[in-house]
Amino acid sequence: MPEFIPVIGKDEIQRQLSRTAKAISTDYKGRELVLIGVLKGAFLFLADLVRQINLENIKIDFIQASSYGADTISSEKIVLKKDIDIDIRGKDVLLVEDIVDTGLTLTHLIRHLQNFGPKSVKVCAMVDKSERRETAITVDYACVAVQEGFLVGYGLDYAEDYRNLPEIYHLKL
Ligand code: 5GP
Numbered sequence: 001m002p003e004f005i006p007v008i009g010k011d012e013i014q015r016q017l018s019r020t021a022k023a024i025s026t027d028y029k030g031r032e033l034v035l036i037g038v039l040k041g042a043f044l045f046l047a048d049l050v051r052q053i054n055l056e057n058i059k060i061d062f063i064q065a066s067s068y069g070a071d072t073i074s075s076e077k078i079v080l081k082k083d084i085d086i087d088i089r090g091k092d093v094l095l096v097e098d099i100v101d102t103g104l105t106l107t108h109l110i111r112h113l114q115n116f117g118p119k120s121v122k123v124c125a126m127v128d129k130s131e132r133r134e135t136a137i138t139v140d141y142a143c144v145a146v147q148e149g150f151l152v153g154y155g156l157d158y159a160e161d162y163r164n165l166p167e168i169y170h171l172k173l
Contacts, residue, residue, distance in 0.1 A: 003172040007151060008127075008144055010166055016143040017045075020124065021052035023141060024094065032057035034086055034093045034118075038109065039064035040163070041098030044155040045126040045143075049096065061086045063095075063113075065105050078108040089117045094141075098155050099127040103135035110137075127151060127168070144168075 024033075033055055037046035039062050050060060064082035093113060100106055106123060113121050128142035129151075152158050153165030162171070 004152075004169040005149075005172065006167060007146060007149070007170050008154075008168040012144070013154060013168070014048075017048055018052055020141050020143050021049055021054075024049075024124065025054040028055055028092060028094075031055075031092050032059070034059045034061060034088050034091050036060075036084060036088075036093060036095050036113070037062045038095065038097045038105070039082065041155045041157065042096050042126065044163070045098060046096045049124070059086055059091075063109060065109060078105055080112065084113070084116075087116070088113065090119050093118045093121045095121060095123050097123065097125045099129055099151065100125045100133075100137065100139055100142075101129050102132050103137040106137050107135045126154070127156075 035046065035050060035058060037043060037060070046060070050058065061084045062082065063084050066077070066079040066081060095106065095109060095113065097106060110121055122140040123138065124141035125139045126143045128139045128145045129148065130145065131148040149170040150158070151168050152162040152171045153168045155163050156168065157163045158171055
């Protein structure tokens with residue numbers, strides 16, 4: 001039987017989300033911001049985050065890269081499954097990711113987005129998992145930081161299960 005060890009509870013998620021949304025609202029005051037959610041894992045986080053960001057000019061888009069599939073080990077081969085629809089040339093972009101692990105996915109996505117000539121590209125992650133980082137990526141806005149473990153819940157899946165859990169758990173198989 002898989003074991004679910006609670007890591008980040010509902011209240012803590014909401015607290016950190018409010019703090020992050022405030023920082024984004026302050027930093028992008030008076031500017032137009034395009035939030036790009038990385039599917040599928042960031043769907044809940046982005047939905048909650050965007051409702052707390054206090055900016056007048058926000059656009060939302062999504063991008064999807066290949067994920068772990070049914071495995072819990074990061075793949076170095078990243079394939080783009082869905083590209084953005086909005087024209088981001090000259091725009092401030094915030095890439096919203098569920099979890100940054102090795103950093104390879106984000107490095108790939110940032111390089112891809114730079115091809116469209118945005119004014120800036122920054123990163124907001126729900127979870128910054130540092131133990132296996134392989135790239136010198138900057139997570140500009142990190143909601144919560146964890147050392148290790150395979151996490152599920154609040155958008156994060158294992159073989160497409162558990163995304164609906166309202167809290168974040170360490171899954172032990
Ligand atoms: P990276 O390229 O940074 O190694 O991995 C990023 C992607 O791998 C995330 O967007 C997420 O889909 C997946 N991932 C990394 N760590 C975890 C984890 O602990 N749990 C789950 N469910 N997915 C993870």
